[in-house]
Amino acid sequence: MIIRILGEGQFRVADAALADLNSADDAIEKAVAADDQQALSQALAALHAKVVAAGQPVADDELEDSDLILPAADASVEEVRELLEESQEGLLPG
């Protein structure tokens, strides 16, 4: 599975390592909903560290689309919200 960290490039991560990443999703969604910048930055940084540790960088000249895309580590709550609001589902309140 290929994961892109925005601004950092793509990483190929073994499916076995993915279970560990699931928990971060909740934390990030909660942080965005609660407008908690510090929690968001922490959750993103922890998640990125896991991805980078578990994955191999995808070669620059490989043209593959990613299965997952993660916001940049220094993304603000507003940026992440904007990204999410662009999806048709509009899952986030407000």
Next chain:
Amino acid sequence: MSGIFQRMSMIFRAKADKALDRAEDPRETLDYSYQRQLELLQKVRRGVADVATSRKRVELQANGLNTQIDKLNAQAKKALEVGREDLAREALTRKSGLQQQLGDLQTQHAQLQGEEEKLVRASQRLQAKVDAFRTRKETIKATYSAAEAQTRINEAFTGIGEEMGDVGLAIQRAEDKTAEMQARAGAVDELIASGVLEDQTGQSKDDITLELERLASTSDVETELAAMKAALSGGSASTPAIEGQGTASQPAADQGAQPTAAPTEAPGQQVNGQTQAAQPNTRENR
């Protein structure tokens, strides 16, 4: 898994699909897309240059602030030497204000540097992907029928489309940050220009310097007076400070009182307090 991140991936894919939908002959759009990729590469490189310019500006400002801080430090020391604690306090107060500004600038500098490094890496990645796309594009155009090409093109498009989306966002972020920095940098420039940092009187010197110079010239005059008195009573004319003063002791003493007032009359001509105080005397006495 990971609902948020899957949605984000879908956004990027939807954007690439939208670009594809506009295509009439898929193979023609390969060239069109390649053009757009090259444009984006140009944009990233300009972005890198813009961020570097901003970073250099912040560096220059930090250097300027450092110079000011050193100067205020020296002033405080000098003021203490002549027993003016109030002046020293004023200089140190200003210094601490500037140190805060400097701290801000250093944070900004680190941010810009990070932004610059990210953009440089993004530009390298995009360059490699654009090259890969070009190779694939030529293969597709040479080998496949239009129908077959469509699938291959889809693959190539989504791969490059995502990278373009990412780089596009990175440029956007860098632009926003740079604009923010420039606004702040402008504020610091304005501070310097309005004289809060440099001077408060529109002259080339700030008030602390003027006060210190006034004190210095007063004490210089006193020293010189004492030396002349000693020379008159002692009779020796060999030291440079009292050269040719045998007939001019009274006028020199009168002149000696004036330099203390001189700084307000012609401050622009002062180089420093000591030469300013010493010159009128030596000139008069020759």
